[in-house]
Amino acid sequence: MTRIPVELAERSYEILIEPGALASAGDHLGPFVKNGRVFIVTDENVANHILPTLRASLDTGRIAHKEHILPAGESTKSWKMLEDLVESLLEEQIERSDILVALGGGVIGDLVGFAAAIIKRGCKFVQIPTSLLAQVDSSVGGKTAINSKAGKNLVGSFNQPEFVLIDPEVLNSLPDRELRAGYAEVLKYGLIDKPDFFEWCEQNGARVLGRDSNALVHAIAESVSAKARIVAADERELSGTRALLNLGHTFGHALEADTGYSARLVHGEAVAAGMALAFGYSQRRGHCPAADAGRVKAALQAVGLPFDLTSASVEATGQALVGHMMHDKKMQSGRLPFLLANGIGQTFLAPDVDLKDVVDFLDNCR
Numbered sequence: 001m002t003r004i005p006v007e008l009a010e011r012s013y014e015i016l017i018e019p020g021a022l023a024s025a026g027d028h029l030g031p032f033v034k035n036g037r038v039f040i041v042t043d044e045n046v047a048n049h050i051l052p053t054l055r056a057s058l059d060t061g062r063i064a065h066k067e068h069i070l071p072a073g074e075s076t077k078s079w080k081m082l083e084d085l086v087e088s089l090l091e092e093q094i095e096r097s098d099i100l101v102a103l104g105g106g107v108i109g110d111l112v113g114f115a116a117a118i119i120k121r122g123c124k125f126v127q128i129p130t131s132l133l134a135q136v137d138s139s140v141g142g143k144t145a146i147n148s149k150a151g152k153n154l155v156g157s158f159n160q161p162e163f164v165l166i167d168p169e170v171l172n173s174l175p176d177r178e179l180r181a182g183y184a185e186v187l188k189y190g191l192i193d194k195p196d197f198f199e200w201c202e203q204n205g206a207r208v209l210g211r212d213s214n215a216l217v218h219a220i221a222e223s224v225s226a227k228a229r230i231v232a233a234d235e236r237e238l239s240g241t242r243a244l245l246n247l248g249h250t251f252g253h254a255l256e257a258d259t260g261y262s263a264r265l266v267h268g269e270a271v272a273a274g275m276a277l278a279f280g281y282s283q284r285r286g287h288c289p290a291a292d293a294g295r296v297k298a299a300l301q302a303v304g305l306p307f308d309l310t311s312a313s314v315e316a317t318g319q320a321l322v323g324h325m326m327h328d329k330k331m332q333s334g335r336l337p338f339l340l341a342n343g344i345g346q347t348f349l350a351p352d353v354d355l356k357d358v359v360d361f362l363d364n365c366r
């Protein structure tokens, strides 16, 4: 088993990675529940494919458990779903010594992490991520949120899990499209500050997406070590270091808003197009060589991810997209810093971006 620590000032925790680990989830959860109960929250797809193995493991360990099965999809990160989940857990008299388990993709992880933060002013929770995106990104680092009418992830908290249990074998039932979407966030780590890893991805992307076990474990371990390092340096995104993890997201969240957070463009796909736009815009501003921006597009295109507005099927004007960006949490004194790049593996936070120039870029980059 690979163990990667997330070392934080207040409390550290571990990310455990092992093919087949779900079958022994009870052994890992046991010490955290003592005499309490486990409340598993999952979605309907994950309930069909993955829940039976977790249930069996808890039964073997004689750990009392209850289940909440929610609809799948981004619309589950809503006030309504949060309210329903919190009320039903309170109805079941959840205690602070019990433990919530987020079994699912990033939608379930973000919702359950937030519910855990507010129930009785804080319950413990564990992340068992089942999508590639959740295994390489959302299960680690403690950002939890729901969406609001104004935009993506605008209501939430920083709330770290007790541990993260990653079983790459659960990805066998993940649809190809979702696997690809998660792979966009894998590429992100290479683009931020790991150029060698980006090169590895260029050479091994097909193995990862072909579900080769060794390639998947390598991609997951490299990704979560990068995320753990960045989160440890700036847990609450105060110094600008953690903002690097937002590469592609300023553009990407605007694309998601434009498509109504629908299945037309899922988060990882929006981030893929967003990263290509960030590199394209960096090239326009003279930061990034054209060859590097070209490599980013090529790496995305090679695996069937969107690499510009057209391939993301977004027709909105630059003005409309920048309108969505005005709700970005990075906004400060009316200015929006952007994650730009001097090249592959050289991402930086640019504070001085003129939004009129971004509008012009978006209107002329199709």
Ligand SMILES: NC(=O)c1ccc[n+]([C@@H]2O[C@H](COP(=O)([O-])OP(=O)(O)OC[C@H]3O[C@@H](n4cnc5c(N)ncnc54)[C@H](O)[C@@H]3O)[C@@H](O)[C@H]2O)c1
Pocket: 043, 044, 045, 046, 049, 050, 072, 073, 074, 077, 104, 105, 106, 107, 108, 110, 130, 131, 132, 133, 134, 137, 138, 139, 140, 141, 142, 143, 144, 153, 170, 171, 172, 173, 174, 175, 178, 181, 182, 266, 267, 268
């Ligand atoms: N908190 C963070 O740091 C962070 C980081 C990245 C993304 N996110 C958030 O994560 C969300 C996207 O996560 P996602 O891509 O996992 O989406 P998701 O949770 O909607 O999962 C994608 C789809 O795959 C299905 N699924 C998941 N695991 C499966 C499996 N093993 N077998 C079969 N089907 C499976 C789900 O039911 C869903 O239909 C977005 O809301 C995004 O904002 C958060």
Ligand SMILES: O=C(O)C(=O)C[C@@H](O)[C@H](O)[C@H](O)COP(=O)(O)O
Pocket: 137, 141, 143, 152, 153, 185, 242, 243, 245, 246, 249, 329
């Ligand atoms: O963990 C982070 O920090 C990230 O930015 C990871 C992103 O992949 C993720 O999508 C995150 O939810 C975006 O953060 P937000 O603060 O822009 O909502």
Ligand SMILES: [Zn+2]
Pocket: 137, 185, 249, 267, 271
């Ligand atoms: Zn993301």
